[in-house]
Amino acid sequence: MQVKDILVSAPGKAILHGEHAVVHGKVALAVSLNLRTYLRLKATNTGNVRINLPNIDTFLCWDLSELKEGEAAKRLDPELVRRLHDFVGVTNGTLDTSTMATLSFLYIYLSLFGSGELPSLTVSVWSELPTGAGLGSSAAYSVCLAAALLCASGAIPTPLRDWDHTARWCQEDLELINSWAFQGEMIIHGNPSGVDNAVGTWGGMLRFLAGKIIPLNRVPLLRILLTNTKVPRSTKVLVARVTDRINKFPSIMTPVLNSVDAISGTCEKVLSEMTSEPITGEHYNNLEELIDINQHHLNVMGVGHPALDTLCRVTLARGLHSKLTGAGGGGCGITLLRPETDSSVVQATVQDLKDCGFDCWETSIGGPGVQQHSPLSVKEQAVEVLNRY
Numbered sequence: 001m002q003v004k005d006i007l008v009s010a011p012g013k014a015i016l017h018g019e020h021a022v023v024h025g026k027v028a029l030a031v032s033l034n035l036r037t038y039l040r041l042k043a044t045n046t047g048n049v050r051i052n053l054p055n056i057d058t059f060l061c062w063d064l065s066e067l068k069e070g071e072a073a074k075r076l077d078p079e080l081v082r083r084l085h086d087f088v089g090v091t092n093g094t095l096d097t098s099t100m101a102t103l104s105f106l107y108i109y110l111s112l113f114g115s116g117e118l119p120s121l122t123v124s125v126w127s128e129l130p131t132g133a134g135l136g137s138s139a140a141y142s143v144c145l146a147a148a149l150l151c152a153s154g155a156i157p158t159p160l161r162d163w164d165h166t167a168r169w170c171q172e173d174l175e176l177i178n179s180w181a182f183q184g185e186m187i188i189h190g191n192p193s194g195v196d197n198a199v200g201t202w203g204g205m206l207r208f209l210a211g212k213i214i215p216l217n218r219v220p221l222l223r224i225l226l227t228n229t230k231v232p233r234s235t236k237v238l239v240a241r242v243t244d245r246i247n248k249f250p251s252i253m254t255p256v257l258n259s260v261d262a263i264s265g266t267c268e269k270v271l272s273e274m275t276s277e278p279i280t281g282e283h284y285n286n287l288e289e290l291i292d293i294n295q296h297h298l299n300v301m302g303v304g305h306p307a308l309d310t311l312c313r314v315t316l317a318r319g320l321h322s323k324l325t326g327a328g329g330g331g332c333g334i335t336l337l338r339p340e341t342d343s344s345v346v347q348a349t350v351q352d353l354k355d356c357g358f359d360c361w362e363t364s365i366g367g368p369g370v371q372q373h374s375p376l377s378v379k380e381q382a383v384e385v386l387n388r389y
């Protein structure tokens, strides 16, 4: 079976409020970043399937005859997951970076093509996002896999016309991409809420509650500083840790989750006010207070880290407020910059954070969701890396 070549990308995300609580049915507010993951799928006639994942130093190839056929299942198929665990040699159930990425690729590939002839192809992925640092790298990866493999299987069309540089899919196709990306996330995260793959699919800012996605179109432009503490962590482990704590102390943790829910609601209200009335210092004071309160709650949930405490302390010394974003336990934090925050203050803060050994950069938010690209519309660095394979 011959498939069409395709180049796609999907954005990472920052969660403003609601990480972890969203796994337990509370609201999360999340926004896409202008940092993306790029995937190129190339048809081959070598009779094998190859994946090149340079960010995680994973380069694998299987002969088509080695791959057992799976069935296109609507829900995560535990039998296929179990067979894939055996196939890639998972023994004690713990998955390393490379195994998780491999399993989610094989799962989607075999589910989509398993009922027919398996196509010979090479998939190469490169990302601007730090891997496993809270910026939704797993979701951007899963969304790219889902979009490219769904196109290759013919389940959705390739939207790019000859004259386009980039193109997106219709709502129905995006929903299909999102649902397959969610299955990829289930392999990587264990018990994802689906907020990360929703942002990777639709982009922009959205409110997420129990699988329901509401795009927030009226939001002010926010300036955000992203800091990567570079402390490695696994979302799967952290999500399980919070769940254990909730099960152990339900009467203590339930009010915390309810409070986070109220923080998301209050933040949404402040953001909406900021688009309908003149923005005042009071709006920013409120946003900052919400950030501080939520960071305390996240510590109570058990997903803080001394490096994140350092981030909050160092930025507060410059009058700026920070919280972890994503699963925590290390990884990344966000710092809100006020419109009047002078660039000299931002520069001094960035330097302070770099002196702590962190990576730090001011980023814009609200990048588009998953899209198909012509090769000309992709950043030079991405083309350069993907062309190596």
Ligand SMILES: Nc1ncnc2c1ncn2[C@@H]1O[C@H](COP(=O)(O)OP(=O)(O)OP(=O)(O)O)[C@@H](O)[C@H]1O
Pocket: 037, 053, 054, 055, 056, 096, 097, 098, 099, 100, 101, 102, 125, 126, 127, 130, 131, 132, 133, 134, 135, 136, 137, 138, 139, 141, 188, 189, 196, 233, 234, 235, 236, 325, 326, 327, 328
């Ligand atoms: N560029 C990539 N290439 C291959 N695999 C990737 C890539 N980016 C992420 N992954 C997969 O996703 C895993 C990281 O997922 P994890 O959910 O722990 O972190 P995250 O998505 O960056 O953070 P968060 O879920 O808190 O936003 C990696 O171990 C790897 O399996």
Ligand SMILES: C[C@@](O)(CCO)CC(=O)[O-]
Pocket: 015, 018, 019, 020, 021, 022, 023, 134, 136, 189, 191, 192, 193, 194, 195, 196, 235, 239, 325, 326, 327
């Ligand atoms: C920690 C978490 O809430 C966000 C990870 O970005 C997990 C999830 O929602 O799947």
Ligand SMILES: [Mg+2]
Pocket: 136, 137, 138, 139, 189, 196, 235
């Ligand atoms: Mg993730």
